[in-house]
Amino acid sequence: MTKHIHIVKLCVGIESVEDLEHRLSLRGGDTLGHVTRMRPKQEEALLNGGSLYWVIKGAVQARQEIAALEEVIGADGIKRCRIVLKRPLIRTQNAPRRPFQGWRYLKPEDAPTDMPKGRENDDELPAELAQSLADLGLV
Template sequence: MSPSALNLIKLVVGVSSVEELAARQKDPHNTRPHPDHKVRLPVVHTRTFPRQSEEILKGGSLYRVISGLIQCRQTVLDLQTETRADGTQGTLILLSPEIIRVEPRAMRPFQGWRYLKGSDAPLDLSGSGLSELPPLLQKELTLLGL
């Protein structure tokens, strides 16, 4: 992920772990085909279309808040508009199937999604000893500021 990339951040509702998120994203109802990819891509439904979509599509990610912590990210591959069953407009955020764990960071609840500058985003955990700890212990250490 580029430090200059523009990202999105969104809460994951009804999920308590990254593993549970990964399992949910394998459900066919939570994926969509895409002409540029051979596999079905995980998708997130949201109401509003990002005005800065071009910047996001230049390597940005969707950071996910799970149980009060930013815990992971997925690269945003496409943004599409959709017409919902009730006739209202919505947005689909198509993601890379790869879930990348990041340094946990506490985050208060908010509605919808927010922009997240690359310079403000948590670092990836790859190769960090913290990535080997159980998620509950990671959360407790983060909340203690350790």
């Protein structure tokens, strides 16, 4: 059985998980897509249980399961990759991330855990406080 791997990506222009949820709600269907320039080489591992983890305002705060990778050709004739994402958006424990370009692979053991059942709608802590609590092992 192939191990799985995840992707982490900055969620540019989004202010909060609620903002991302609202923007996703404007799109119909059971799946969504995010187009990126580079196609992941570890496709089999991504499709074996991988998720796309969204970095919002400097911290991983949510994820979506990856359903497929599709080749798309842009209006400029350049090949790109559409990462097909399943609904719903799943909130995770906040995990600070420095800015980076594009996307990065994320090993399962390094991925933040999902929010515990019943806490998915808790108010978000300020990023600095969440980081301090995480450093102390309290969240």
